[in-house]
Amino acid sequence: MTDTNMKAHPMRAKLLTAAILLLVLAVVPAALSAIGKSYYMQVANSALIFCILAASMNLITGTAGLLCLGHAAFFGIGAYTAALLASNYGLPFLVTLPLSGLAAGLAGAMVALPTMRLISIYFAVATLGVGEIIHVTLLNWVSVTRGPMGVQIFEPITIFGYKFTSLLSIYYVTAVLACISIYLIWRMTNSYFGNALRSVREDDQCAEAMGINVIKLKIQAFAASTFFAGIAGAIMAHSVGYISPDSFQFSESILILAMVVVGGLGSLPGGILGALLLIMLPEAARGLGDMRMVAVGVVMFLSILLLPKGILGEVSAIQMARRQFNAAWNGRQSVGWK
Amino acid sequence: MDTYYLMQVINGLSVGMIYALIAIGFTLIFGVLNVVNFAHGEMYTLGAFAGLVCINAFGSPLAIVILVALAGGAIAGIGLERIAFKPFRRFQDEASLKSRAMREATLLSSLAVSIIIKELIQHFFGAEMQTIPGQYLLNNPIPVGPLSLSSGQFLILGSSILMLGGLQYVLYHTRTGLSIRAISNNPLGAKYVGLSVDKTIIATFAVGSMLGGAAGIMVGLYYGAIFPSMGFAPSIKAFVAMVMGGLSSIPGAVICALILGVCEALATNYLTQGWSDMVAYSFLIITLIFFPQGIFGARRERV
Numbered sequence: 001m002t003d004t005n006m007k008a009h010p011m012r013a014k015l016l017t018a019a020i021l022l023l024v025l026a027v028v029p030a031a032l033s034a035i036g037k038s039y040y041m042q043v044a045n046s047a048l049i050f051c052i053l054a055a056s057m058n059l060i061t062g063t064a065g066l067l068c069l070g071h072a073a074f075f076g077i078g079a080y081t082a083a084l085l086a087s088n089y090g091l092p093f094l095v096t097l098p099l100s101g102l103a104a105g106l107a108g109a110m111v112a113l114p115t116m117r118l119i120s121i122y123f124a125v126a127t128l129g130v131g132e133i134i135h136v137t138l139l140n141w142v143s144v145t146r147g148p149m150g151v152q153i154f155e156p157i158t159i160f161g162y163k164f165t166s167l168l169s170i171y172y173v174t175a176v177l178a179c180i181s182i183y184l185i186w187r188m189t190n191s192y193f194g195n196a197l198r199s200v201r202e203d204d205q206c207a208e209a210m211g212i213n214v215i216k217l218k219i220q221a222f223a224a225s226t227f228f229a230g231i232a233g234a235i236m237a238h239s240v241g242y243i244s245p246d247s248f249q250f251s252e253s254i255l256i257l258a259m260v261v262v263g264g265l266g267s268l269p270g271g272i273l274g275a276l277l278l279i280m281l282p283e284a285a286r287g288l289g290d291m292r293m294v295a296v297g298v299v300m301f302l303s304i305l306l307l308p309k310g311i312l313g314e315v316s317a318i319q320m321a322r323r324q325f326n327a328a329w330n331g332r333q334s335v336g337w338k
Numbered sequence: 339m340d341t342y343y344l345m346q347v348i349n350g351l352s353v354g355m356i357y358a359l360i361a362i363g364f365t366l367i368f369g370v371l372n373v374v375n376f377a378h379g380e381m382y383t384l385g386a387f388a389g390l391v392c393i394n395a396f397g398s399p400l401a402i403v404i405l406v407a408l409a410g411g412a413i414a415g416i417g418l419e420r421i422a423f424k425p426f427r428r429f430q431d432e433a434s435l436k437s438r439a440m441r442e443a444t445l446l447s448s449l450a451v452s453i454i455i456k457e458l459i460q461h462f463f464g465a466e467m468q469t470i471p472g473q474y475l476l477n478n479p480i481p482v483g484p485l486s487l488s489s490g491q492f493l494i495l496g497s498s499i500l501m502l503g504g505l506q507y508v509l510y511h512t513r514t515g516l517s518i519r520a521i522s523n524n525p526l527g528a529k530y531v532g533l534s535v536d537k538t539i540i541a542t543f544a545v546g547s548m549l550g551g552a553a554g555i556m557v558g559l560y561y562g563a564i565f566p567s568m569g570f571a572p573s574i575k576a577f578v579a580m581v582m583g584g585l586s587s588i589p590g591a592v593i594c595a596l597i598l599g600v601c602e603a604l605a606t607n608y609l610t611q612g613w614s615d616m617v618a619y620s621f622l623i624i625t626l627i628f629f630p631q632g633i634f635g636a637r638r639e640r641v
Contacts, residue, residue: 067442114627121374121445122626125581129622132574136619140612250570254449261446294461297453304447305425 024048024175029168040283041167047279048171048178049236054259054275055185055268056228061257062266063189064221065201067124070131071256074226076138076248078104078233083151083243084144093157097177097234104230105223107134112222116215131253138245150244157238170239177235181228186268188224197221198266251293258300263311270312277311341484346603352491352560354599355498359553360576361583361591362505363415363546369522369586370542373444377418377452378550379573383566385411385551386558387459393474400474404497404555411551415543422451423539460566467563476559490560497556501549502592509588514541522586571615575602578622584632594633 032040053075060066081100085091091099115126138145145151157164157173164170188194199207200214208214237243255278263274281295303311360382367375388410389403398406426444476490509515517538520528529535557572558564576591579598583590598618605617625633 067445114623118626118630122581122630124445125374125577126623126626128574129578129619129626133616133619133623136612136615140610251453254453257446258450294454294457297450297457301422301447301450301454304443304450 021179024179025172028175029171033168038167041171043279043283045167045171045174045239046236047276048174049232049239050256050259050275050279051272052178052181052228052232052235053256054263054271055182056225056232057256058260058263058266058268058271059185059189059197059225059228060221061260062264062268062271063194063201064197064218066218066222067121067127068222068225069124069128069250069253069257070134071127071225071229072248072250072252073131073134074104074108074229075233075236075252075256076134076243076245077107077226078230079237079243079248080138080145080151080233081230082234083153083237086153086155086238087151090155092159093234093238094159096238097231100234100237101227101230104233105227108226108229109219109223111226112219116218116222128250128253131250135245135249138248145245148245150242151237152242153238154241174235174239177231181231182268182272185228189268193217193220201266255296258296262300262303264307267312273311343604345485346607347600348485348487348491350600350603351596352494352599353603354596355494356553356557356572357576357579357599358592358595359498359501359549360573361579361595362502362588363550364573364576364580365583365586365588365591366518366522366542366546368580370518370525370539371423371444372525373423374448374577375418375423375546376445376448377422377455378546378576379569380452380455381411381414381418381547381550381569382554382557382573383459383569384414384455384554385547386554386564386568387463388551389555389558390468390470390564393471400559403474403559404552407551407555408548411554412544412548414551415547416540418448418451418547419540419543422447423543424536427539456566456569463566465566467565470558470562470564474559475562477562488560490556494556494560497552501552505545505549505588508545514538518542518545575618578618578625581622582625582629582633584634587632587634590632590634 028044029041032044053071057068057071060068078100081103082096085096085099086093111127111130115123115130118126139147141147157170159173164173189197196207196212196217199210199212200217204214236247259274259278260271261274262277263270263272278296278299281299282293360378363378363381364375367373367378385407389407392398392403392406396402423444426447476493477488479486479488480492481487507515509519517528517533518541520531520533521535521538525535528538553572554569557568575598576595579595580591582594582598583592598621601621602614602617605614609616
């Protein structure tokens with residue numbers, strides 16, 4: 001339906017996209033510069049990285065219904081691939097970015113191949129185990145990953161000879177890449193592929209009977225999701241300049257899961273909202289000091305208890321937006337349930 | 339067998355017993371509720387901290403410390419059930435009990451509560467390790483023939499065997515145990531014959547968390563270190579043991595926990611400390627790939 005609307009009203013779709021891009025690329029950095037604190041620029045940067053992570057996790061946990069408890073590990077694979085390639089071989093950002101996505105996606109596919117027969121809690125446990133294996137490897141394979149010391153990248157992000165050194169320019173790189181990644185994930189969840197994944201989530205036996213190759217589909221979804229997690233990792237490694245195994249633990253996986261749950265499982269705008277909320281919340285509540293993770297836990301718990309569908313649940317996000325908002329947007333009179 | 343290897347096996351058995359005590363809690367709760375309690379590791383931590391408070395504030399004797407840890411674990415378990423599980427049991431029909439969404443909501447709520455508990459402990463006690471006063475430390479060497487065991491190992495092995503026996507007695511010779519077994523077998527049927535599901539679930543949480551809390555204080559007294567995130571690693575290992583044992587089999591979980599402990603202890607001969615964690619995770623992945631229903635399980639229908 002969105003497709004037809006976009007074709008029917010190319011101008012309006014373009015306007016909406018332009019408005020979002022303007023907000024992310026101009027209004028937010030301008031506002032942050034007006035506040036005049038570079039610290040907030042870093043927060044905005046990491047919020048965008050977590051937006052990619054939440055969107056990618058939403059693809060498997062929300063759309064395909066596979067609870068993944070080791071997402072941060074694939075984030076870590078991407079980050080380490082980028083950091084090691086950049087610091088050991090001096091490869092430029094434009095080379096390490098796709099390579100780290102591919103490395104994480106390949107690792108995801110390797111993990112997915114044997115574990116896809118597992119269902120619900122068994123799959124969650126397997127991904128938890130894989131996540132811990134990857135974390136232990138990053139921590140202990142000192143000859144390659146430098147262990148707990150972490151890896152540092154001294155070269156700034158360089159694209160076609162232009163060096164991105166200031167915080168504002170790094171923010172722009174992250175923002176553009178985040179917009180592209182989220183757009184790609186959005187196209188994926190709203191294609192035949194995404195709908196097939198939803199059918200697998202609702203009833204995999206029924207989907208199988210209708211001729212969908214469930215295992216293949218799940219593996220594809222997992223590989224695509226971990227690919228974007230790897231991209232997020234590469235962006236993080238290059239924009240922060242330093243990574244250590246601490247950033248890719250179980251607690252980070254839980255943070256990403258909390259973002260997806262708070263925003264609404266299966267809803268991409270919800271996941272992004274959840275990511276923004278849970279990254280901004282600790283900043284807004286700086287008075288709490290070391291209680292910030294408590295706040296994350298409380299928000300996650302209350303949202304499961306009071307908003308089982310999340311802030312922007314899948315139904316409200318997809319159907320309500322499409323039906324109500326699109327009808328009004330297209331100037332049709334019949335606003336209501338059909 | 340070499341004395342050194344025998345020592346390592348005994349070390350492994352005592353670590354395995356700790357995993358077993360935690361795994362039993364997981365298994366009991368999974369059996370009754372059909373959901374995984376991700377906050378179980380925090381019961382272990384809370385037990386340890388209850389014991390620590392008791393030591394630091396009152397200087398009470400060892401037996402009292404362990405009893406306080408048991409009570410702390412039980413109270414924490416009941417509180418956890420009230421906060422993280424009861425609100426999600428509003429719907430008692432069979433479809434809701436089996437539905438994926440309900441189970442995952444409970445799983446996520448227990449995860450959220452575990453974050454809250456861990457961070458609150460960290461807030462009040464600090465993130466660094468808390469030391470146990472010297473006179474409580476249980477690492478006096480006790481020679482047994484050519485071996486040199488420590489008093490902590492005697493305590494862990496002895497009291498966990500005692501607790502396993504007690505658990506077996508409770509499960510098979512008391513009314514509470516009967517209703518726990520009945521509900522884990524068929525929740526709706528048990529309800530129809532007049533068993534109180536709520537009371538039984540509370541009893542299950544109390545018993546399971548009690549064992550977890552006892553494991554926590556015993557590890558604290560043996561290794562001399564108590565810290566807020568101490569629950570994560572052992573509870574993951576216990577979880578692995580539970581999955582290997584087949585999710586709902588207590589003997590399976592105990593046997594697998596012991597196997598896991600011994601394998602880890604023997605692996606330290608060949609691997610460094612950090613890598614030995616890989617043993618448990620590799621076991622987990624191998625079990626899930628080749629025995630998706632656990633080595634001792636396969637009786638429960640997978641929904």
